[in-house]
Each structure stands twice: as structure tokens, then as C-alpha cells.
Amino acid sequence: MAISVETFFLNPDAQGTLQAQIQEMIAAGILSGRFRAEEKLPSSRKLAAHLGVSRITVTLAYTELVANDYLTARGRSGFFVSGTAPVPPSFSPTEKGQETVDWAGTITRQFTGGDTPRKPKDWRSYRYPFIYGQADATLFDHANWRLCALRALGQKDFAAMTGDYFDQDDPLLIEYIARHTLPRRGIIARPEEILITLGAQNALWIVVQLLLQQGRKAAIEDPSYYTLRDQLGHTGCALDVIGVDSDGLPPEQIAADTDVIFTTPSHQSPTTATMPMARRKALLSRAKEIDAIVVEDDYEFEMSFRAPPSPALKSIDSDGRVIYLGSFSKSLFPGLRLGYLVGSEPFIRQARALRANVLRHPPGHIQRTVAYFLSLGHYDAQIRRMARVLQERRAVLEEAISSHGLIPANRSLYGGSSLWMQAPAHVDMGRAAEDLRANSVIIEPGAPFFSTETRRHNFYRLGYSSIASERIPQGVAHVAEAIRNARP
Structure with a gap:
């Protein structure tokens, strides 16, 4: 039986080369059981035309799969799923019953909760990411x-x-x-x-x-x-x-x-x-x-x-x-x-x-x-490059916060990649941070850094390791506006 060419498609968001994507697509079909032993693959010409890639890309993918025993080549007949290709496990799933274990009483320690906040996974999609501790792809070697x-x-x-x-x-x-x-x-x-x-x-x-x-x-x-x-x-x-x-x-x-x-x-x-x-x-x-x-x-x-x-x-x-x-x-x-x-x-x-x-x-x-x-020596070169860029961003950030009347709680004598900031006592920067996301701004509320007994909600951190210099002034303007509009 031949496998229809219409069952193949490339994911536009997939990573890796086209050859690797084609290999992964076919291997996944075999491992999932959709493609079975002795079934014939579309010709390299037909699959290439269907996917919109070069024929050599498909041929190289097929050849690599043959080397890994997923496929076998048969003269002029084409490529087939190998008879010794990996096969999915054969089992019959049983219906899940009602759990009777008291996990709350069985687990001796609780590790959930605590103060460690979660940063948004899609922070790179924000226009003004004053986020701390994340890498800037433009600075990495x-x-x-x-x-x-x-x-x-x-x-x-x-x-x-x-x-x-x-x-x-x-x-x-x-x-x-x-x-x-x-x-x-x-x-x-x-x-x-x-x-x-x-x-x-x-x-x-x-x-x-x-x-x-x-x-x-x-x-x-x-x-x-x-x-x-x-x-x-x-x-x-x-x-x-x-x-x-x-x-x-x-x-x-x-x-x-x-x-x-x-x-x-x-x-x-x-x-x-x-x-x-x-x-x-x-x-x-x-x-x-x-x-x-x-x-x-x-x-x-x-x-x-x-x-x-x-x-x-x-x-x-x-x-x-x-x-x-x-x-x-x-x-x-x-x-x-x-x-x-x-x-x-x-x-x-x-x-x-x-x-x-x-x-x-x-x-x-x-x-x-x-x-x-x-x-x-690549590490030292990267550190020097990062230091130059961070120094420039720090200067832009300090000028912006000064022009908007924002208050640094401390100024590092040596540099770093963030500023510790203090808003007026009545401002809850946790709420302000939530409101700022609507304007594509991320800041880090300061409350989780304090112990429960001394918790202060009017502090926040502005990281500048992942935001371009030209975006800092407008981002700071949004922060200043959120603080001015904050209600007790």
C-alpha cells in the first residue's frame, strides 16, 4: 500500500532545516503507527513538489532515514517503510478508575507555593520588557x-x-x-x-x-x-x-x-x-x-x-x-x-x-x-560587549527615570543589569505591573523579595538587559503614568 502524499505537511513554526523536518515528520509517522512496515513512500519528486522544497532535500532525508533503518530503498521501486523499523508499543489502555490515595496526607513536604514568582513565557513579545535575568539574543555570540x-x-x-x-x-x-x-x-x-x-x-x-x-x-x-x-x-x-x-x-x-x-x-x-x-x-x-x-x-x-x-x-x-x-x-x-x-x-x-x-x-x-x-576567550569578549551595551542602556534608563520623576531606591556604584526602584508608599506595584501589561510593559514587583513580616508593595525592579535603548524612554513613560494613576 502506498502512503498518500497528502498526509505530509510541514509545520511553519518548526525548528531546524527542511531536511531535518522531513526526517522528523516521517519518523513520527512510523513511531505513531500511522505508517506501517512495507508501505511505500511517495517518490522524492512528488513529495518535493507537494511540500514546495527541492528534490535533493527530500532525497537526503530519505537517505538518512534508510541509514537509520526507518526506510529501505528498493532499486527503481522507491522507498518503503523498513520491516525492521521501530514500532509503537501494542497495549490496550484501561479505563482510569477513581483515585483513593490521600496525597495531601501521603506527601511529607509541600514544595508548591512560596514567594518565587513566574515570569511570562512570552516576555519577548512585549515591546517594553524591563525583565531581569533574561538573555538578549542580539548580545550573544x-x-x-x-x-x-x-x-x-x-x-x-x-x-x-x-x-x-x-x-x-x-x-x-x-x-x-x-x-x-x-x-x-x-x-x-x-x-x-x-x-x-x-x-x-x-x-x-x-x-x-x-x-x-x-x-x-x-x-x-x-x-x-x-x-x-x-x-x-x-x-x-x-x-x-x-x-x-x-x-x-x-x-x-x-x-x-x-x-x-x-x-x-x-x-x-x-x-x-x-x-x-x-x-x-x-x-x-x-x-x-x-x-x-x-x-x-x-x-x-x-x-x-x-x-x-x-x-x-x-x-x-x-x-x-x-x-x-x-x-x-x-x-x-x-x-x-x-x-x-x-x-x-x-x-x-x-x-x-x-x-x-x-x-x-x-x-x-x-x-x-x-x-x-x-x-x-569568547566569554571575556562577550562580557566586554555586554558591559558596553548595558552601560549605554543604563545611561538612557537613568535619564528617563529622572525626567519622569521616578525614584531609584539605590544606585549601584559598579553597574549591573537592573535598577531597584521605589514608588510612593500608597502604590501597589503588583497591581501596577498587571495594568502595565496592557501597554506591553513588563516590570518586576518588589514584594516577593521581602519577608512576610516586612513586606513592602511599593518597590519594583527595572531590568535593562533585554530591552533595546530606543524603547526605554517610552517604556519608562508608561511606568510613570501607571504610578501616577495608582489609587490607594
Whole structure:
């Protein structure tokens, strides 16, 4: 039996080359059971004319499917579904009965809820996306990333791509971090003191699991990264929420019974405050005095386009009590999900074991691709390019907010990719954010960054990493209008 050419069509929104789309279309038909063994495919000429593509494209797709045993070629007779092609499983679905499990009582911990907000998936379709932490495709070095990825997929790197490191990491990436990335932050570390993670969020989770439980106390900044607060809530530990000022976390307010201190000294999240050196030393002194561990999230230090970043807190740590978190996810692209932990060897040993029990290790070919991107100089070039563009956008944004009388709650001395803003006390920026979407504007309400006890609704964040400079003034005008029109 011949398969009708009318059953084939190309999805206009599909990704990949035409050849790949045709291969996928035919393979999907076979795997779903629509195309059966020994059925004849339309001729390459007929299918090409029907799809509006070149005949060679169809021929190459057919040839690749023959090589993968989906099709078989028979002389002048044409192409047929192979008799040994994969077949869909044969089963008879049973009717679903009434569930009787009490999941509310069976699940021992609830991980839904919390303060972590969801950003709109279609944010790129908005005209004024003042969204934080998303990649701007115009700034990313696609060409060199692709070359590094192809190199990582090559035969020479077959072991790195396919091997099971168990609890280890790509030695090439570890070496680059140890010899180049960390020394720029004033940190000297051996490979045994470095662990690759699935981004900073995964690194924080590992730290929280190892250091905190019921009966222990953590000190966090307020406002702070909402996901950290959610993670700490699952441990049952006591939580001491400490308000930050223009210099970050005040060490004198840390209680004597604190076990772990979480801080973002280089670029406080979300206020963008930078902790001066005198306070960094005071923080370490207080931690030593009360025998607490300090977790330093070196958040966005790469985006210091106004002045060189201060040395990391860990660089002045003389007794190994600072655990350092770094990430490539923000500086490259969020979907990369690659970061690293640096700490004393006994801590990293346990962190490595915990990670191995959960996910073994981040994918080897991703680690090797990043290692090449770093070692060949592409990363540094991209950071310089991003810094120039962000500096330009920052200048346009500051001029726009000044002309409309908007109020920055803090101004980062070093740069970054966002501004922390404050509206009049009566304004609920959560409601304003909802109203602004009608004008194709996205902003980030500030309330989720604050703890429940200190929640402030009149703060918001304006990110400028993903909005073109020429669109900033009009976007800010919409924000200013929404704030003026806000009702108590």
C-alpha cells in the first residue's frame, strides 16, 4: 500500500532545516503507527513538489532515514517503510478508575507555593520588557558558541560527552575556573575545593541541605532572593531576617546564635548595593566571633562597567569559613544552568556526594562546551560587549527615570543589569505591573523579595538587559503614568 502524499505537511513554526523536518515528520509517522512496515513512500519528486522544497532535500532525508533503518530503498521501486523499523508499543489502555490515595496526607513536604514568582513565557513579545535575568539574543555570540559546541561533540571529546563522571566534573572546566575565573576575584582554590552545579540556585540548595536543619539558625538579607527564602523554609531552621542598608548586610545585627549567614556583598540582590571593604571585614570578624559559616553569592560581579568590582569576600577569608557561589547562567544565558561552589575540601566532598545522589553531575558535553567557550576567550569578549551595551542602556534608563520623576531606591556604584526602584508608599506595584501589561510593559514587583513580616508593595525592579535603548524612554513613560494613576 502506498502512503498518500497528502498526509505530509510541514509545520511553519518548526525548528531546524527542511531536511531535518522531513526526517522528523516521517519518523513520527512510523513511531505513531500511522505508517506501517512495507508501505511505500511517495517518490522524492512528488513529495518535493507537494511540500514546495527541492528534490535533493527530500532525497537526503530519505537517505538518512534508510541509514537509520526507518526506510529501505528498493532499486527503481522507491522507498518503503523498513520491516525492521521501530514500532509503537501494542497495549490496550484501561479505563482510569477513581483515585483513593490521600496525597495531601501521603506527601511529607509541600514544595508548591512560596514567594518565587513566574515570569511570562512570552516576555519577548512585549515591546517594553524591563525583565531581569533574561538573555538578549542580539548580545550573544551564537557563532562561536556553536563552534565550541561542535568541538565538544567531536570524536576527540567523546569521553567528555558520553562518559559518566559519577561525582566528578570536567577537568578542563575545573582547571579554567581554578586558574582564571577565581583568581580574578582574588580567590585561590584547588580542584578538590570546586564543584560544578546546575546554576546558583542548585548550589544554594546543596548548601542549605548540608548546613541547616531544625534547631539551627540562618541569617538572610531583607529584601533578598525569594528562592533562597523558600528553600530555607523547607529545612525547618530558624530564620533571622535582617534589613539591608545602602552598604548591604549590617554585621552588628547578626544574632550570636546564628549558624549560617547568607549574603550578596558584591551586588546585593535585589537592591544592587555593594558592601564596602570595611564592612566585609566586619562581617567576617562577626562570623568568626560567633563561629558561623558565611555563604557568599557573588551575584552579577561580571557586570561591573562603572568601576572594577571589589575583591570577593572569600578572598579575605583567612580561616575557610566562606562558601563561595558563582554562576555562568546570568552572564551567558539563563537556560545554561551552570554554576560552581568553592569551599573547604571537607565541605565540597560532602557537597559532591549529595549532588551525585541526586543528579550525578551536570551533562559532560555542556561542561566541555563552556570550557572551550571560556578558554578560547569568547566569554571575556562577550562580557566586554555586554558591559558596553548595558552601560549605554543604563545611561538612557537613568535619564528617563529622572525626567519622569521616578525614584531609584539605590544606585549601584559598579553597574549591573537592573535598577531597584521605589514608588510612593500608597502604590501597589503588583497591581501596577498587571495594568502595565496592557501597554506591553513588563516590570518586576518588589514584594516577593521581602519577608512576610516586612513586606513592602511599593518597590519594583527595572531590568535593562533585554530591552533595546530606543524603547526605554517610552517604556519608562508608561511606568510613570501607571504610578501616577495608582489609587490607594
